[in-house]
Amino acid sequence: MHGGDNGRMGSTGPASAPAVNRMPGGRPGHPLAGFARRAVRAPVAGRALREVAFCAIEGPLGLSVVALLAALPGLGLLAALLAGGGARTAAGHPGSAHPGGGPVSPFGVVVIVVLAALPMLAPWGARRFAAVHRGLVAWLLGERIAGPPPLRHGRGPGRWLVATLCDGPGWRAAAYLLVKLPVTVAELYAAFLAGAGLANLTYPFWWPFFRNHPPGVRLAPAGALTPFGVLPVATFPGTFAAFAAGAAMILACLWLARAASTADRWLVRGMLGPGRLAQRVADLEQARALAVDDSAALLRRLERDLHDGAQVRLATLAMNLGMAKEKLGEHGDVPDPAAARELLDAAHRGAKDALAELRSLARGIHPAALDNGLADALATLAAGSAIPVDLQVHVPVRPTQAIETIAYFCAAELLANAAKHSSATRIGVRVTGREDTLVLVVSDDGTGGADPARGSGLAGLAQRVAVVDGRLDIASPPGGPTRVTAELPLRA
Amino acid sequence: MTLRVVIAEDAALFRAGLVRLLEDRGHQVCAEVADGDALLAAVARWHPDVAVVDVRMPPAYTDEGLRAALRLRREQPRTAVLVLSQYIETRYATRLLADSTAGVGYLLKDRVADVAEFAAALARVAAGGTALDPEVVGQLVRSSSHAAGLAALTAREREVLALMAEGRSNAGIAAALVISAGAVEKHVAGIFAKLGLPVSEADNRRVLAVLRYVGA
Numbered sequence: 044m045h046g047g048d049n050g051r052m053g054s055t056g057p058a059s060a061p062a063v064n065r066m067p068g069g070r071p072g073h074p075l076a077g078f079a080r081r082a083v084r085a086p087v088a089g090r091a092l093r094e095v096a097f098c099a100i101e102g103p104l105g106l107s108v109v110a111l112l113a114a115l116p117g118l119g120l121l122a123a124l125l126a127g128g129g130a131r132t133a134a135g136h137p138g139s140a141h142p143g144g145g146p147v148s149p150f151g152v153v154v155i156v157v158l159a160a161l162p163m164l165a166p167w168g169a170r171r172f173a174a175v176h177r178g179l180v181a182w183l184l185g186e187r188i189a190g191p192p193p194l195r196h197g198r199g200p201g202r203w204l205v206a207t208l209c210d211g212p213g214w215r216a217a218a219y220l221l222v223k224l225p226v227t228v229a230e231l232y233a234a235f236l237a238g239a240g241l242a243n244l245t246y247p248f249w250w251p252f253f254r255n256h257p258p259g260v261r262l263a264p265a266g267a268l269t270p271f272g273v274l275p276v277a278t279f280p281g282t283f284a285a286f287a288a289g290a291a292m293i294l295a296c297l298w299l300a301r302a303a304s305t306a307d308r309w310l311v312r313g314m315l316g317p318g319r320l321a322q323r324v325a326d327l328e329q330a331r332a333l334a335v336d337d338s339a340a341l342l343r344r345l346e347r348d349l350h351d352g353a354q355v356r357l358a359t360l361a362m363n364l365g366m367a368k369e370k371l372g373e374h375g376d377v378p379d380p381a382a383a384r385e386l387l388d389a390a391h392r393g394a395k396d397a398l399a400e401l402r403s404l405a406r407g408i409h410p411a412a413l414d415n416g417l418a419d420a421l422a423t424l425a426a427g428s429a430i431p432v433d434l435q436v437h438v439p440v441r442p443t444q445a446i447e448t449i450a451y452f453c454a455a456e457l458l459a460n461a462a463k464h465s466s467a468t469r470i471g472v473r474v475t476g477r478e479d480t481l482v483l484v485v486s487d488d489g490t491g492g493a494d495p496a497r498g499s500g501l502a503g504l505a506q507r508v509a510v511v512d513g514r515l516d517i518a519s520p521p522g523g524p525t526r527v528t529a530e531l532p533l534r535a
Numbered sequence: 536m537t538l539r540v541v542i543a544e545d546a547a548l549f550r551a552g553l554v555r556l557l558e559d560r561g562h563q564v565c566a567e568v569a570d571g572d573a574l575l576a577a578v579a580r581w582h583p584d585v586a587v588v589d590v591r592m593p594p595a596y597t598d599e600g601l602r603a604a605l606r607l608r609r610e611q612p613r614t615a616v617l618v619l620s621q622y623i624e625t626r627y628a629t630r631l632l633a634d635s636t637a638g639v640g641y642l643l644k645d646r647v648a649d650v651a652e653f654a655a656a657l658a659r660v661a662a663g664g665t666a667l668d669p670e671v672v673g674q675l676v677r678s679s680s681h682a683a684g685l686a687a688l689t690a691r692e693r694e695v696l697a698l699m700a701e702g703r704s705n706a707g708i709a710a711a712l713v714i715s716a717g718a719v720e721k722h723v724a725g726i727f728a729k730l731g732l733p734v735s736e737a738d739n740r741r742v743l744a745v746l747r748y749v750g751a
Binding site for chain 1: 546548549552553555556559591596621644645647648649650651653
């Protein structure tokens, strides 16, 4: 088998070590050898240690929660029995007013209250535990999982109670605590393997110091704990057996920890997350807020452009014409023809500038070429670029106008960015329409290093794309090249 | 009369035009600045007769010119202030005219196109009078809470009222409407009687009375 196949096989396994078996020389590596190498290497990663720590915390935590859940009804039952006994005693009492259905003892009342309170507390408590679990996953496994929206309830304890009882995410969290029981067992076992395995590894090191008894003295063998029972260790060579067992246990522990923590993470993601619908609502709320902000900012910018641009130019032009009129006089001879000519000249220039300004402003709002489709508009855009642009547009199904507009302004912004920052010599713009997505790729051979976090227009672009459920991928390593891909739905 | 003027305007083109316009009229431009702080400094240095101030200037491009103008009114009461704006903002105008209408003006930038008219307004403000843009007056009158009182005026009286609110003198009103000064006096008396306003001789007090009446 070729080495490359090993790499592929490895990628399905949990090993975090990179796929190592790319041997250009074609030296055939035994698949088992590759597997063994990865098996030994995987634990070296810091991630593996964090996974073990995760299991060591999650296991006991999960167990204690389940123990609590199991204990409460048990306690309740016990209390009920006691209360029942009390009631019987009371009924059997000669002076009892209600024989048979005797008065419930105060203790019985407490029991009933506790039993009734349990289901109400379950979603409430589970939500608290869920937060702890999400925190652990974020801290040790590095996956941030958003919590469900907080419980919404009106004022007053009654409303709170109803809301808690109907709290879907709360019940889901409670279900998680039960469903993860098998995972908890695995996590506990991994924790045991880690603890006992580490202990076994130490045998050869301390043995010479504590078991240096004179020959002939026989001591009871020291037991080394293994999954297959207690290994009796009586001699120094015997400690190496304990060591080997410990090493094997540690290795097994790492793999078990990975499996268990992966399963747990999967459960947390599915059951303690915000829920698909709630997540969607949250996404849409955010997108709507962005869209509203964006359009407000757009209008503001437009007003400013008009105010500081064309409006000032026209006011200046009017002023120049007014002055020129004065220089020309009311009628008859012109008192100051040279000044009048100069002022008219300035006014003429001002009028042309104002026209150019308004034209560019209008194009910034909506390029007329976009009415004929993206291909025409992008061709116009590419023709105006300072850096040569290779343009390829293949869009069999025409997207909605909103999508075309977003795609156009994405391309315009990216072209402007490339011209400003990249010092590229060529820019490629490719637009392809797939089944239901429009893919815009703008790439250049420039210096790279484009970073949306550093205040360029890229963050704004990503926002605008996100509004229509699109996505923006930026690949721009320092030194280049830069490649920005925008994926947009065909209709929005 | 030669006026000493400080100009605060961030659009260089327009500012250059203003300088030329004022110098053509024989006024002296002491300083031209592009933001509010520089305006305050220039006025403190030159003590001009009048400061011509743009509303929107750096750094925030909102109303720093107006705020600088309000500070000037408090700190340099001897310098008249003429605010130029591209907005018909009654709130800006009324804030500017709230305390006193002496030596203050609020005009749209468009007004500079009528050079003579603009120069007259500037001279009026520099002399302690008022110049309120006709568009702003029109909006104040239209949105007035005393519509009933205003409805009692004749059409001619309403015209005279608007011109009074702009800050014009009786002579100025007479010239604008092409009627005699005596006719203007008669209309003014009629307006004050119908609206129940205190009669005032000074033009800018008259402006205040009218503006208060229309609810500015």
